[in-house]
Amino acid sequence: MDRLFGSDTHSISTAKDFDPVFATLPQLRASGLVVASDTFFATHSEQLADLTARHAMPAIHQSRDFTLAGGLMSYGGSFVESHRQAGVYIGRILKGDKPADLPVQQVTKVELLINLKTAKTLGVIFPLALSGRADQVIE
Helix, strand or coil: CCEECCCCCCEECCHHHHHHHHHCHHHHCCCCEECCCCHHHHHCHHHHHHHHHHCCCCEEECCHHHHHCCCCEEEEECHHHHHHHHHHHHHHHHCCCCHHHCCCCCCCCEEEEEEHHHHHHHCCCCCHHHHCCCCEEEC
C-alpha cells in the first residue's frame, strides 16, 4: 500500500523510502511535518524521530512512541485507555457476550507529549500555556 507524504505526492511503501523523501524536504522548503495517523508510520516512530532530528525538521506524530524516541511532540489517543477498553471487551467476551452485540467504542482521552530536549535542539520554544497542559514533558 502506498502512503502519501507531504503536500506533494511522495509514495512510501517501505521503511527504505523514508530517506529519499526526507532528502527532498529542503527543495520543498518544508518547515515542519505532521505525520499522519497510520499504523505504518506508528510502527516506524523511532526511524521517523531519528530522521526528523537528523534533518532538523520539527514534527508532530499521533504516537507517543515518536516523542519518547526523540521526536518533538505527539498528540493522539491514549494507549492506556485503548488497552483498558480492549481488556474490558475481552472480559465481556470471555463471560459470554457476543462480539457483534458489543457497542463500538472510541478512545476519548488524548495525550499531548512534548520533548523539550528536542525542542531546544531545533530552536523551538513552546509557550508555557501549551507545555503546562501537556500530559508529559520530556526534559
